[in-house]
Amino acid sequence: METMFGIAVDGVAYGMILFIISVGLSVTLGLMRVVNLAHGAFAMVGGYVASYAAQSFGLPYAAALLVAVLLTVLATLPLEKLLYRRIYGHANELSQVLLTIGLTFVIVASVNYLFGPSLKRIPLPDLLLGTVSLGPKSIPTHRAFVIAAGAVTLLGLWWLLERTDFGIRLRAAVDDPAMAAALGIRTERLYMATFALGTGLAALGGVLGAELLPLEPYYAIRYIVLFLAVVAVGGAGSIFGSAAAALALGITDTAGKYLIPNFGEFFFYAALILILFRWPHGFFKGKMA
Amino acid sequence: MTTTLRKALLGAVFAASLGVGAADAATIKVGVIAPFSGPFAMFGQTFKEGIAIYQAEHGKTVGGDTVEFVFRDLDQANPAQSKALAQELIVKERVSFLAGFTFTPDAMAVAPLIDEANIPAVIFNAATSAITEKSPRYVRTSFTLWQNTVPLANHIAKLGVKKAITAVSDYGPGIDGETAFKATFEKAGGAVVDTIRMPLKSNDFAPFMQRIKDSGAEAVYAFLPAGPTTLAFAKAFTDNGLKEKGIQFFGPGDITQEPDLPALGDAVLGMTTSFHYSQAHESAANKSFLAKYKELFGSSDNATFTSVGAYDGVHLIYTMIAKTGGKIDGLKAVEAVKGMSWESPRGPVTIDPDSRHIRQTVYLRTVERVNGKLQNTEKASFADQPDFGYKVGK
Numbered sequence A: 001m002e003t004m005f006g007i008a009v010d011g012v013a014y015g016m017i018l019f020i021i022s023v024g025l026s027v028t029l030g031l032m033r034v035v036n037l038a039h040g041a042f043a044m045v046g047g048y049v050a051s052y053a054a055q056s057f058g059l060p061y062a063a064a065l066l067v068a069v070l071l072t073v074l075a076t077l078p079l080e081k082l083l084y085r086r087i088y089g090h091a092n093e094l095s096q097v098l099l100t101i102g103l104t105f106v107i108v109a110s111v112n113y114l115f116g117p118s119l120k121r122i123p124l125p126d127l128l129l130g131t132v133s134l135g136p137k138s139i140p141t142h143r144a145f146v147i148a149a150g151a152v153t154l155l156g157l158w159w160l161l162e163r164t165d166f167g168i169r170l171r172a173a174v175d176d177p178a179m180a181a182a183l184g185i186r187t188e189r190l191y192m193a194t195f196a197l198g199t200g201l202a203a204l205g206g207v208l209g210a211e212l213l214p215l216e217p218y219y220a221i222r223y224i225v226l227f228l229a230v231v232a233v234g235g236a237g238s239i240f241g242s243a244a245a246a247l248a249l250g251i252t253d254t255a256g257k258y259l260i261p262n263f264g265e266f267f268f269y270a271a272l273i274l275i276l277f278r279w280p281h282g283f284f285k286g287k288m289a
Numbered sequence B: 001m002t003t004t005l006r007k008a009l010l011g012a013v014f015a016a017s018l019g020v021g022a023a024d025a026a027t028i029k030v031g032v033i034a035p036f037s038g039p040f041a042m043f044g045q046t047f048k049e050g051i052a053i054y055q056a057e058h059g060k061t062v063g064g065d066t067v068e069f070v071f072r073d074l075d076q077a078n079p080a081q082s083k084a085l086a087q088e089l090i091v092k093e094r095v096s097f098l099a100g101f102t103f104t105p106d107a108m109a110v111a112p113l114i115d116e117a118n119i120p121a122v123i124f125n126a127a128t129s130a131i132t133e134k135s136p137r138y139v140r141t142s143f144t145l146w147q148n149t150v151p152l153a154n155h156i157a158k159l160g161v162k163k164a165i166t167a168v169s170d171y172g173p174g175i176d177g178e179t180a181f182k183a184t185f186e187k188a189g190g191a192v193v194d195t196i197r198m199p200l201k202s203n204d205f206a207p208f209m210q211r212i213k214d215s216g217a218e219a220v221y222a223f224l225p226a227g228p229t230t231l232a233f234a235k236a237f238t239d240n241g242l243k244e245k246g247i248q249f250f251g252p253g254d255i256t257q258e259p260d261l262p263a264l265g266d267a268v269l270g271m272t273t274s275f276h277y278s279q280a281h282e283s284a285a286n287k288s289f290l291a292k293y294k295e296l297f298g299s300s301d302n303a304t305f306t307s308v309g310a311y312d313g314v315h316l317i318y319t320m321i322a323k324t325g326g327k328i329d330g331l332k333a334v335e336a337v338k339g340m341s342w343e344s345p346r347g348p349v350t351i352d353p354d355s356r357h358i359r360q361t362v363y364l365r366t367v368e369r370v371n372g373k374l375q376n377t378e379k380a381s382f383a384d385q386p387d388f389g390y391k392v393g394k
Helices: A002-031 A039-056 A061-082 A090-115 A141-163 A165-175 A177-182 A187-211 A224-234 A239-259 A266-278 B002-024 B041-058 B079-091 B104-109 B111-117 B129-133 B145-158 B172-187 B206-214 B228-239 B258-268 B284-297 B305-324 B330-337
Strands: A131-134 A137-140 B027-034 B065-073 B097-100 B121-123 B138-140 B163-169 B191-198 B219-223 B248-252 B272-275 B341-344 B347-351 B358-370 B373-385
Touching: A002 A039, A002 A137, A002 A141, A002 A165, A002 A187, A002 A224, A002 A239, A002 B206, A039 A061, A039 A090, A039 A187, A039 A224, A061 A187, A131 A141, A137 A141, A137 B228, A141 A165, A141 A187, A141 A239, A165 A177, A165 A187, A177 A187, A224 A239, A224 A266, A239 A266, A239 B206, B027 B041, B027 B079, B041 B065, B041 B284, B041 B305, B065 B079, B065 B305, B079 B097, B079 B104, B079 B111, B097 B305, B104 B129, B121 B305, B129 B138, B145 B172, B145 B219, B145 B248, B145 B272, B145 B358, B145 B373, B163 B172, B163 B206, B172 B191, B172 B219, B191 B206, B206 B228, B228 B258, B258 B373, B272 B373, B284 B305, B305 B330, B305 B341, B347 B373
Parallel strands: B027 B065, B027 B097, B097 B121, B121 B138, B163 B191, B163 B219, B219 B248, B248 B272
Antiparallel strands: A131 A137, B272 B358, B341 B347, B347 B358, B358 B373
16 A cells, blocks of 8 residues: 555656656647757756856756746747747648757757766755655655646646636637737737747756756757657647646556566556557647646 | 869879878877767767876877877767777778777677787777677776676675665666676575666656665665766665665665766765775875876866776777787787786776786775765775676576
8 A cells, every 4th residue: 555655656746747847848839839859958958057057156946947947938039030930830840840850959969068968967955855755655855846836837827828818819829820810919929929938848847857857968869759758648739638648657657667667668658559549649639728 | 173173182192192101100090989979978088088198198109109099989889880980990090909889789799800800909898798708809998797796795795784685777787787796695695685677768766766665675786877867866765765764775886987976966975886996096096197187188077987997998008019019919919918917097907817807906985075075985995806707607
């Protein structure tokens, strides 16, 4: 019983971390229909900015997090204007893949050149060190914090997309850009804002997830399959879908590794195949949140 | 226009061939195959640094012959590509030595080539015991998992630990470590309650930690290759309360190698590992090695076992050239360094005449913070350890 509880707690914690680093991709891929393979690279840039800000300027964790999100958004906005704007829409899927994978390589090489191949860390504040106990099971405080941050992000995004004018316009612009523009919605600005939201979330995930997915130049390529798996299972564009997918994959993976460690990643990919077999478009395809 | 161009080209080719011809008599080339780009670039970088330090200390000539290093990038384990690069180096560059090799399959793949060309291959890293069995022309200056694990397992048994568990990355060296630990620990009277093999690509180690916790073991032997996963593993170990439960952590020193220490931080404080090189090794040879490191590269923070592996490898190559008078015959050159002993930055070492692997002192180290910097402080040493895995099970 205690073991089951342990697996459940660890699984949820891992799932929430997966959610927080993948949800930005769900926004760009699902809402903007851009296969943004550079998502991992943006997350990595966020992580490196936070690491640099905290280690070289001694900024506290919260400030480093904020600086990382803001700087990543500011740095990627010109990319939206110069590059991404040209590849929006379903007809451009191949160009999207080529452009974003190319961008990833450029970012990987630049980070490698600037910061070197060694691991970078983001020092945690004392508040997030140590463990908290949940009944018989103790989990790291940092993970508890990530779970809470994931829940807040989930609710915040749901509110933004479902309950605000911005969300209504965005959904209109995605469904029928021409009609939305004819009705006076400034789709270009809207897309830019959504792109900023996506990269901001990527940076947030990069910083918060750094304890589990350590920062090094190949981060961008190493974990992209993980992000894509979560979004594919959840259904692109569905925030609740991503959360459900991340939790399902996290719990399956944790249980598999605990019970039969020699099977390795088998359970993660088996779950992925079975879920996609049953729901080829993911858990919540077509529903906004 | 065309004729001018052709003349220029012809001239260039002629000059180049003359240049090569003139240099041929006095240049001995060493082909180094290692990752210089990609996720494992740290290996190539430290190899290059080790070579540069040796050349800065001992000059670039041996008995009038210039030694030149030719680098070839192999960004990940890829035996076919390793073989192709080796062939190119032997045929086109006419190298007299091959060196480098980070991964076991890459090193093994060149065995038929070095035999056919009759040149020595000096391995700076690849650590599976079986490699040197594949050709009499291999010499190795790194370590093997067996070499570092056997003294550690005996030490753990002596501490009075009865029940241990192993957790290793599921690939060649990891399985070598597991086998070595199990064989030695059980012979010393202990019991291995469970052997966990973790996928190389694991991100989350919490489930493995739970399993270790539930196994009732008093100590864990863990091996992961140096790199990003060690960070998550070490953190998981502290974060999941294994330390508080009194479970002791042991493993080969890859997990706390110097370039990773700043990132690992306090999570690895107090961890005990066994390894052949520590930056904190107290000796005149290591001091001058680190001083040169700092002089050439601004900081000696990255000095680690791979830099020393390359440094000692170059020492072997220089000795082979000196002893064979610049005419390289692979077997004779290897013969010339068999049984050779010297003082390396890591401590006293000898080339074992049988296994052609380096015999060395294996140290028991604990991670400590000294003057604000984390280091592997040597606590005990086991002198003259051979490769216990050579021809094991044959």
